Amino acid sequence: MAYDLEEQEKLDALRAWWDRYGTLCAVLVFIVVASIAGWRGWQWYEGHQAGQAMSYFEALESATAQEGDDAVARIKAASSTLRSDFSGSGYTSRGVLVAAQALQARKDLDGAREQLEWLTKNGTDPALVSLGKLRLAGILLEQKQYDQALAQLNDAPAAFAGLYADRKGDILMAQGKPAEAKAAWEIAIKELGTDPLAQIVQLKIDALGGA
Template identity: 65%
Template structure:
């Protein structure tokens, strides 16, 4: 009898605890389960998005080495889809850079410029944005849009100061500002000491001496 009474007291204690905390336990269990399922769902979504973005990027790469109007249309379409649907993925930024190169090679300077400007303004990778600014400055130099080219070279990102100074020298030289071009190239030479482009920069400086 004492045993039955003790068991009954334990059951009553459990019932009392469940009455107090049962609902909370169920809610907490649901929240934890929902969190796990949500995380797995998010991972699946991210993987799915990356797979899709990679597919468009591969199509863009393939079109970049092809020729003809159809290849150009595929190139632009793939880049547009990456930028519209996957703007924060690395594939969108890389795709814009590849598309800009291909379009410039095919003589479509305006199309290349639009790709680079999007990357500079909307790209997610700081290093690729820095490269885009450098390449856009070169494109603007070819178009003799010197002021716009120099504007792209202001406040160079960390690690790109030497390359930006070199390109700045190119723009100033095209403007026949030889002393300023020499100063920019000398700055670049100091920043890129030991780099593969060092000899080329020195050749530019020597060429200015021959013209003065």
């Protein structure tokens, strides 16, 4: 009898506890399960997005190895999709650089410029953005947009200081400012150190003679 009474008291205590905390426990369990499901769902989505972005990147690379107007159209289409649908993917900035280089090689400077302008404004990888600015300055130099080209080279990151100074010298020389170009190239040589490119920059200075 005592045993039955003890069991009944335990059951009553359990019912009382459940009446007080049961709903809260159910909610907490639901939140935990939903969080796990949501995390796994997000991981699947991220993986799916990465796979899709990689496919467009590979299609873009494949198009760059082809010739003709159709290849140019495919390059631009693949890059456009990467930028619009996968702007946060690591494949996108790299794809834009590949597209810009391919378009520049085909003398489509406006197309290459448009790619690089997007990268400099929207890229998420600082190193690729810096590279994009350097290449954009080169495109603008070809288009004789000297002031805009120089504007890309402001606040050079340390890793690109030598390359930026070299490009700045090229632009200043194109503007008919040999003394300023020489000063920029001298900075480039100092920043490049033992890089073989420093020897090429030195040849530019030597070609100036007594300027």
